[in-house]
Amino acid sequence: MEKRAVFKSWWLPILFALPQILLILLFFYWPAIAVMKWAFTLEPPFGGVAEFVGLTNFDEVFADPFYWNSVAVSLIFALCGTCFTMLVGLVLAIAVDRRLPGSGLFRFLYILPYAIAGPAAGMAFRFILSPERGLMASVNAAFPDFWNPAKYGAHALILVIVIFAWKWTGYTFIFLLAGLQSVPRSLTEAAAMDGAGPIRRAIDIQVPLLAPTLFFLLVIMMTEGFVGSDTFGIVHSTTGGGPNHGTEVMVFRIVDEAFKGLNYSGASAQSIVLIGLIMVFTFIQFRFIEKRVHYK
Amino acid sequence: MRLTVLQSALASLLAATAFGAGPAHAEKTKFEFWYGLSGDLGERVQDACKKFNDMQADYEIVCTSQNSYDTTLQNTIAAYRAKKQPAVTQIYDAGTLDMMLSGAFVPAKKLMADNGYTIDWTNYFSGIANYYATAGGELNSFPFNSSTAMFYYNVDAFQKAGIDFKPETWEEVEEAARKLKAAGFDCPLGFNFDTWQMMEQFSAIHNQPIATKGNGYQGLDAELIFNKTKFVDHVKFFKKMVDEKLFVVKTKQLGMDIVPAFASQTCQMIQTSIADHGTIGKTLPEGVKWEVAMLPVWKGTQRQNSLVGGASLWVMAGRPEGEYKGAAAFLNFLATPEMAQWWSTVTGYIPVTKTGFEAMKANGFYDKAPYKGRELAIASLTYTPTSQNTRGIRLGGFTQVRKEVSTALEAIFMQNADVQAELDQAADRSNAVLRRFEKTYAGQKLN
Numbered sequence: 001m002e003k004r005a006v007f008k009s010w011w012l013p014i015l016f017a018l019p020q021i022l023l024i025l026l027f028f029y030w031p032a033i034a035v036m037k038w039a040f041t042l043e044p045p046f047g048g049v050a051e052f053v054g055l056t057n058f059d060e061v062f063a064d065p066f067y068w069n070s071v072a073v074s075l076i077f078a079l080c081g082t083c084f085t086m087l088v089g090l091v092l093a094i095a096v097d098r099r100l101p102g103s104g105l106f107r108f109l110y111i112l113p114y115a116i117a118g119p120a121a122g123m124a125f126r127f128i129l130s131p132e133r134g135l136m137a138s139v140n141a142a143f144p145d146f147w148n149p150a151k152y153g154a155h156a157l158i159l160v161i162v163i164f165a166w167k168w169t170g171y172t173f174i175f176l177l178a179g180l181q182s183v184p185r186s187l188t189e190a191a192a193m194d195g196a197g198p199i200r201r202a203i204d205i206q207v208p209l210l211a212p213t214l215f216f217l218l219v220i221m222m223t224e225g226f227v228g229s230d231t232f233g234i235v236h237s238t239t240g241g242g243p244n245h246g247t248e249v250m251v252f253r254i255v256d257e258a259f260k261g262l263n264y265s266g267a268s269a270q271s272i273v274l275i276g277l278i279m280v281f282t283f284i285q286f287r288f289i290e291k292r293v294h295y296k
Numbered sequence: 297m298r299l300t301v302l303q304s305a306l307a308s309l310l311a312a313t314a315f316g317a318g319p320a321h322a323e324k325t326k327f328e329f330w331y332g333l334s335g336d337l338g339e340r341v342q343d344a345c346k347k348f349n350d351m352q353a354d355y356e357i358v359c360t361s362q363n364s365y366d367t368t369l370q371n372t373i374a375a376y377r378a379k380k381q382p383a384v385t386q387i388y389d390a391g392t393l394d395m396m397l398s399g400a401f402v403p404a405k406k407l408m409a410d411n412g413y414t415i416d417w418t419n420y421f422s423g424i425a426n427y428y429a430t431a432g433g434e435l436n437s438f439p440f441n442s443s444t445a446m447f448y449y450n451v452d453a454f455q456k457a458g459i460d461f462k463p464e465t466w467e468e469v470e471e472a473a474r475k476l477k478a479a480g481f482d483c484p485l486g487f488n489f490d491t492w493q494m495m496e497q498f499s500a501i502h503n504q505p506i507a508t509k510g511n512g513y514q515g516l517d518a519e520l521i522f523n524k525t526k527f528v529d530h531v532k533f534f535k536k537m538v539d540e541k542l543f544v545v546k547t548k549q550l551g552m553d554i555v556p557a558f559a560s561q562t563c564q565m566i567q568t569s570i571a572d573h574g575t576i577g578k579t580l581p582e583g584v585k586w587e588v589a590m591l592p593v594w595k596g597t598q599r600q601n602s603l604v605g606g607a608s609l610w611v612m613a614g615r616p617e618g619e620y621k622g623a624a625a626f627l628n629f630l631a632t633p634e635m636a637q638w639w640s641t642v643t644g645y646i647p648v649t650k651t652g653f654e655a656m657k658a659n660g661f662y663d664k665a666p667y668k669g670r671e672l673a674i675a676s677l678t679y680t681p682t683s684q685n686t687r688g689i690r691l692g693g694f695t696q697v698r699k700e701v702s703t704a705l706e707a708i709f710m711q712n713a714d715v716q717a718e719l720d721q722a723a724d725r726s727n728a729v730l731r732r733f734e735k736t737y738a739g740q741k742l743n
Contacts, residue, residue: 042736046398047377051738060732132551150549151710242549244707259370261696262394263732 038268045262057269066245067253067270071277074250077161078225084165085221086214089172094202096173097180107177111170118167118233125163126238149239153246156239160247163234168224172217179213180206211293219285226278227251250274324356327619328382329626332368332607333441334361336575340642348629355622357384365607366695369394372612376400381612383619384626386440388607390694392428393512395610396436397692397737402611402620404435404627411624415631419649423677424604427688431513431742437608438627439648441639443571444602444677445497446669447592451585453481453564462587465595466533469565473542476564486546486554486563487534489702489709493567493591494534495527496603500686501593501676502526503600507730512690515742516734520697520726523719526594532715535708545709558586567591569605570673574644577666588669590676600686601679606645637661646673690742692733697726 007013039057041050061067092110096103113121128134129149136147149156183206191201207214225231232251235241241248241256248256250270258267331341338361345359362368365388375381376398387395395401408415417425417435424439449463454472457479463469473484487494499506504525509518522528537543546557546566555572557563559579573588580586593599609630611623629635636652639645641661647653653674656662662671680686691697704722707713 042732044398044736045373045394046400048399051735053735060728130551150547150551239549242703242706243710244703244713260366260699261693261729262369262373263693263696263729265736266732 035268035271038265039272041265043264043268045264050265053265057265058273061266061269061273066248069245070248070250070253073157073246073248074226076157077164077231077247077249078222080161081164081168081225082218082221084161085168085172086176086217088165088169089176089217090207090210090214092169092173093176093180094206096177098198110173113167114170116167118163118230119237121163121167122160122234122237125159125166129159129162150243153243156243156247160234160238163238164225164230167230167234168221172221175213175217176210179210183209215285215290215293218289219282222281222285223278226281227274324354325618325622326356326358327384327615327622329357329359329384329386330362330368330372330382331359331386332362332365332388333386334363337441337571337643340639343642344630344635344639347635348626351629352625355625357622357626365391376612376614379614381614383612383615383623385610385612386607387437387610389427389605389689390698392437392608392688393690393692393694396430396690396742397740400613401436402613404438404611407611407620407624408628411621413624413628415628419651421604421648421650421653421674421678423601423682423686424648426682427604428608437610438630439604440609440630441571441606441643441645442604442648443569443606443645444604444673445493445567445591446570446573446588446673446676447590448558448566448568448572448576448586448588450558450561450564451587453479453561455585457481462589463565463592464589466530466592467595469592470533470537470542472565473537477542481564483544483546483557483563485537485543485565486557487543487567488545488547488554489705491698491701491705492569492605494530494705495522495701496689497567497591498530499525499527500603501591501600501679502597503683503685505685506689507691510684510690511688512692513684513687513742516692516730516737516740518691518730520691520723520730522701523716523723528716528719530594531705531708531719535715538709570646570670571606571644573670574666588672590672590679599679601682602676603686603688604677641667644670646670646677691730692737693729696729700725700729 038050040054041052042057043050092106096107096110129136129147131137131140131148131150139146140148145151147155149159187205187209188201191205196204231249232255235247235249235252236255239247241252251274254267254270254274257263257270261267329345331338333341341361342359345357349356360382362371365386368385369387369391372381372385372387381400405415405417420435420439424442425433425435428437428439429435447463449472453476457472457475459472459475461468461472463472469485476484496506498504499522504527505511506522507518507520509515512518534543538545544563546552546554546563552560552562554563554566554568555575556579558566558568559576561580561584570588576586590599591602609627611620611627615623630639631649633649633652633655636647636649637656640647640652640656647656657671661667700722701719704713704718707718708715
């Protein structure tokens, strides 16, 4: 029989929930409503009378080729970042799961980058991967202009994806390791006795059983890549969206438009589109990919 | 009974406190000042605040750096919307129109008149005052840290390369660059994509418009036309020089910006603010000879005055009456000749008033080694009376416009994009910014 707590008075549960409700109202719904209002008006920076303009802000956003550029950049960034963090995280997790000597130390080392703030990681990598002084300087000396993120948009995009992946691989690693450790030993041991090598065991037994974890990480990492605070922090501290809009992800563009351009209305319209996009992605993921996931 | 004893004790205590807080121990009126300067320059602002607090007993100014000009404007806006604005805030040149139309400030002249100070507004250099004044010449904000762009060159390198002239025209700069290159200098002239020197100052001294309607002074319906002026040829010239490796792009993203490039003797010529004069003097090794000159012009050009850069101080509306007395006292204090001279000496910014400049000239300030050359900034700013094109730039969302232009320059110099096509696109995009600004402030008139 199920045990559940029953509140005798109606106000007690509400009282317990109240702090949470207030916080959500204050920090989520209130700003969200302001953004909704601004997206349909022309909000003067210092406040005052804002005129209702209907969908004009959205029209302007969609008519801007650099807006579509930022959508494409965001997509590439989130997709590459997700693939990289999950693949590398999985390989590392399988390696550590084999309990070789020192796996405890590696578990600690792999998770460490996650604790470093995005902008700090960005600053560090700006030096590590600087074309003139960093690791790539010797490569550049042999092949001039081989690596130059200040000049080529593609290089700059690789740079920010690498930083993002470096930061978040530890996160996927921890989840995947936990998932692997919940796979019954008897299954892999039985497979080993039947003569299946480590790679076959991973592909046929471990990964399928990890499906729920992998799906969870896919949703989280795609969302993080699109709207995560690290995405903004990394781009802001390394490339500043450049060169020539090459790394201008959607979140960076929104902050830039709002605070540099003082275009609160346009930025609000972009935020709403971004929220819509995230909802569509999440829906697609749950609708089509979750069907292939088998929960135990 | 006990209660009454307690009550009387409390009452007498209160009375004592009230009595003690008589005129002799009056609370100082505190007010806030936000500024955008940081680092060494930020410290000097703190010094100024301390001097003010030390010399009078009625007010206390609390000065807080917001780290950069952009964030100062952003934070001022956020604070104003939350009704927690500082009494005084420092806003950079590009934010001037945003402030003017905000309705969120007390005009400089009104503030001083209301608080019984008489200021000779004609004492400000007109090139400086016009930037921050209404079209009718009424100052809205107080010019504070003013600068203009200058041309810096390494005299030692010039001598080694056998150059025996001071570069006054771009033709001469090209000649000098060729000789420097031939003498083995890798970076004869370094530049970045900051539009302030390359577009705004260039356009002013060549009397070229950046936008119609007198660079926006005559209405919010102005349109950017920098893609149809001599500026285009100037960018093409830079492109040619870059292709011949005579001019070299130096940016922070590439590892070194122009000021460190000049100070480390990597590059032998740069254009940058007079405010960097102090830093460069301090950084270059002892014994290296270098000089500043006014920005070069193209041969045959009638040189015009250059534009003022830097920031001005705005007094925000909606503060308690008492704070305005303090703010007026502070601004009056900054305007005294002694303070103006102190500020100019410790920073490199130019004195903003004629009397301030005359006083510094008279006591031989500009003859001494580390400060020599700074007077040329005043000469550049006051070279001619201001024209429609050199009065200033009065365009909304100008930060965004600068960004559009510098992105275009980046594409031109880093990715070989077509000069005219990129500048046309930047102008189109900038015009969209102006149109949005015009709509946002529909019905408001520039005064």
